[in-house]
Amino acid sequence: MAKRVLTTESGAPVADNQNSATAGVGGPILLQDQHLLEKLARFNRERIPERVVHARGSGAYGYFEVTDDVTGFTSADFLSSVGKRTETFLRFSTVADSLGGADAVRDPRGFALKFYTDEGNYDLVGNNTPVFFIKDPIKFPDFIHSQKRDPFTGKQEPDNVWDFWAHAPEATHQVTWLMGDRGIPASYRHMNGYGSHTYQWTNAEGEAFFVKYHFKTNQGVRSLSADQAAELVGKDANSHQTDLLQAIERGVNPSWTLHVQVMPAAEAADYRFNPFDLTKVWPHSDYPLQRVGRLVLDRNPDNVFAEVEQAAFSPNNFVPGIGPSPDKMLQGRLFAYADAHRYRLGVNHTHLPVNAPRTAVVDNYGRDGLHATRNGSRHDKNYEPNSYAGPAQTDAALAAPLAIHGWTGTHEAPAHTKDDDFFQAGELFRLMSEDEKGRLVANIAGSLSQVTRDDVIEKNLAHFHAADADYGKRVEEAVRALRED
Numbered sequence: 001m002a003k004r005v006l007t008t009e010s011g012a013p014v015a016d017n018q019n020s021a022t023a024g025v026g027g028p029i030l031l032q033d034q035h036l037l038e039k040l041a042r043f044n045r046e047r048i049p050e051r052v053v054h055a056r057g058s059g060a061y062g063y064f065e066v067t068d069d070v071t072g073f074t075s076a077d078f079l080s081s082v083g084k085r086t087e088t089f090l091r092f093s094t095v096a097d098s099l100g101g102a103d104a105v106r107d108p109r110g111f112a113l114k115f116y117t118d119e120g121n122y123d124l125v126g127n128n129t130p131v132f133f134i135k136d137p138i139k140f141p142d143f144i145h146s147q148k149r150d151p152f153t154g155k156q157e158p159d160n161v162w163d164f165w166a167h168a169p170e171a172t173h174q175v176t177w178l179m180g181d182r183g184i185p186a187s188y189r190h191m192n193g194y195g196s197h198t199y200q201w202t203n204a205e206g207e208a209f210f211v212k213y214h215f216k217t218n219q220g221v222r223s224l225s226a227d228q229a230a231e232l233v234g235k236d237a238n239s240h241q242t243d244l245l246q247a248i249e250r251g252v253n254p255s256w257t258l259h260v261q262v263m264p265a266a267e268a269a270d271y272r273f274n275p276f277d278l279t280k281v282w283p284h285s286d287y288p289l290q291r292v293g294r295l296v297l298d299r300n301p302d303n304v305f306a307e308v309e310q311a312a313f314s315p316n317n318f319v320p321g322i323g324p325s326p327d328k329m330l331q332g333r334l335f336a337y338a339d340a341h342r343y344r345l346g347v348n349h350t351h352l353p354v355n356a357p358r359t360a361v362v363d364n365y366g367r368d369g370l371h372a373t374r375n376g377s378r379h380d381k382n383y384e385p386n387s388y389a390g391p392a393q394t395d396a397a398l399a400a401p402l403a404i405h406g407w408t409g410t411h412e413a414p415a416h417t418k419d420d421d422f423f424q425a426g427e428l429f430r431l432m433s434e435d436e437k438g439r440l441v442a443n444i445a446g447s448l449s450q451v452t453r454d455d456v457i458e459k460n461l462a463h464f465h466a467a468d469a470d471y472g473k474r475v476e477e478a479v480r481a482l483r484e485d
Contacts, residue, residue, distance in 0.1 A: 008038055009038055017035070020036045021033035021036070048309070048345065049343065050098060050099045050344075051093075051099075051340065051344065052340070053095050053144055054095055054112075055097065056093055056094045056097055056099055056100070056101045056103070057092060057093035057094075057110065057309075058092050058240060058241045058244050058245075059090060059091040059092065059301060059308040060090060060248055060297040060301065061087065061088065061090075061298070061299040061301070062087075062295060062298050063085045063298070064078070064085065064088050064258070064293055064295050064296075065083065065084070065293050065296070066078075066079055066082050066083060066293040067293045067294055068292055068293065069082060070260070070290070070292055071203065071204070072203060073201045073203055073260075073262055074201035074321040074322060075202060075204040076117075076119075076319055076322050077117060077119050077320070078115055078117040078118070078119070079292065079293075079321075086115050086116060086117055087358055088115055088116065089113075089311060089354060090297060091112045091308060092109055092110060092111060092188040092244070093109065094108075094109060095107050095108045096144075096147045097148075098149075101237075103237065103238055104224060104229040104233050104240065106179070106184050107178075108129055108178065109128040109185060109191060110127055111127055111193030111215065112124070112311075112313040113125075113126075113313075114313060114355075115319075116358035116359070117319050117360065119360055120319055120360040121317050121319075121355070121357050121360070122322065123314050123317040124213060124315070125313050125337060126196045126213065127193075127196050128191045128192055128194065129174060129178070129182075130194040130196055130212070130214070130281045131174050131278060131279050132174055132278045132279060133171040133175070133279070134168060134170060134171065134278070134279070135328060135329055135413060136328050136332075136413070137329055137331070137332020137333065140332065140336075142164065143168070145160075146160045146163065147160070147164075158451050159450075159452055159456070162448055162451045162456055162457070162460055163451075163453070165463075166460050169421040169466075170279045171279070173279050173280065173421075173422075173424045173425040173428065176425045176428050176429060176467070179443040179444045180428075180436065180443070181223050181436050181439060181440070182221065182223050183223070184223055184225075184228075185221075185222070186222035186223055186224050187240050188243070188244050188254075189243065189254040190217060190219050190221060190223075192214065192215060192216055192221060192256070193213075193215035193217075195211075195213030197212075197278060198210050198211070198276050199212075199325055199330075200322070200323040200324060200325050200399050200402075201262070201321060201322055202322075202398075203321070207264075207400075208265035208399070210263040210268055210325055211261060211262050212260065212261045212287075213258065213259075214258070214259045215258050216258075217254070218254075218256060218257060218294075219255075225439065244297075245300055248297060248298065249300060253298045255295060256295045257291060257294055258293050258295060260289070260290055260292055261282050261284070263275060265400070270416075271286075271416060272416055272417050272418040273416045273417075273418050273419045274413055274414060276325055276330075277413060278329040278330075279421070279424075280424055281424060301354075306353070307353075310345060310349070310352050311354045312338075312341035312344075312350070312352075312354075312355050313337065314337040315333050316334040316335070316337070318398050320396065321398070322399060323398050325402075326402060346369065348366075348370060348373065351373045362374065363391040365382050365383060365390070367382045421463075422467040426467035426471065429467060429468045429470075429471045437474070441475050444475050444478075444479075445478035445479045445481075445482055446482070448460055448461075449478075457479060461475060461479070
């Protein structure tokens with residue numbers, strides 16, 4: 001076997017990788033040492049900007065297999081027949097902390113899934129909770145600022161966290177999820193994933209449906225208490241990454257069963273609450289879960305930076321038969337996710353192997369920019385329409401059109417008959433066992449009691465009282481007891 005030769009970036013062989021070139025023995029380093037300068041300059045540029053949110057992540061490849069016929073709801077090709085398999089890449093993540101943060105913390109988990117379909121990549125960007133803290137994207141930067149490190153103290157501050165929630169009553173439902181037993185998953189394998197947003201499916205006849213995605217873990221849901229999580233972080237801050245990596249390496253391939261809730265589009269306008277409100281779930285009694293298929297992870301990435309950190313997901317990556325809904329948070333993310341990747345990775349981030357389609361042919365008029373690899377030949381034009389047989393539009397919409405009416409302006413979301421910010425949080429609390437309620441209250445009180453302003457505490461207590469009288473009473477008493485100690 002031929003010996004491999006170390007080279008510079010331009011391919012020239014490296015004579016000495018142990019000693020810099022100097023002006024004589026013991027003399028100063030020479031500027032002409034191209035290998036040294038290239039090596040140091042490249043080292044200075046190894047890191048790219050980390051994600052503002054979902055920075056700490058793990059990922060794996062796998063496949064999705066259709067197990068049930070859903071062609072009555074969508075014409076998406078990758079869902080077109082029972083038994084059909086599509087390659088996937090799934091990235092898990094925490095939300096609030098930085099790239100160096102610990103895995104076993106109380107935080108929502110990202111569940112971002114890329115389907116490499118024959119019709120192009122379809123990205124489904126969700127979390128391990130079916131709801132979120134806010135329902136309008138204009139509040140998102142402020143929300144994230146309140147949850148991340150304070151500009152002065154350099155750490156997460158309960159004052160900031162709870163002050164924002166005090167002014168966002170719609171967050172009460174998600175706060176109840178976050179502070180409950182599922183707030184710290186035992187591993188990425190032992191948690192559910194949700195599309196969270198409402199999406200549109202369109203069948204071959206043009207009929208439109210609104211859907212919500214539910215990926216139910218086949219390993220069973222397992223979570224950690226606050227004490228268990230603190231102990232685990234001390235032993236292995238990368239606990240979830242370790243677990244996922246080792247499980248797949250052992251051949252213990254994690255899997256999830258995908259179900260959807262399906263709402264005929266005509267029913268959305270008169271549903272008892274806004275079906276496009278990200279802070280609410282659709283009760284299963286109204287729209288039961290319908291099984292679609294199975295997601296399996298069976299291959300670890302070879303390089304975490306190239307395939308996990310450079311993985312780019314955008315909810316705007318749809319395929320025929322699937323499209324957006326009027327969900328305002330989804331609408332904001334249709335722009336923001338792709339724009340974040342253009343900033344972090346460059347305008348040609350879709351050329352990177354982890355982001356490039358596997359079987360679909362990419363053929364468009366995008367040219368130039370940093371790291372361009374698909375600029376065409378002398379025969380390809382960079383404008384359209386043209387007379388040179390360049391790619392042309394299909395005139396076939398990916399999804400059904402959405403009806404709109406009214407005046408432009410900054411409007412609050414339309415009120416449905418039973419819309420409010422607290423009812424579903426109360427329903428979730430009342431579903432819990434007494435032990436679960438006790439742990440929920442202890443988790444909330446442990447954090448809320450650290451807030452220094454009484455008015456912020458009172459505003460948050462009012463939200464829990466509004467959700468359920470017993471819920472509010474228990475939290476109030478627990479907070480008072482901790483503050484009196």
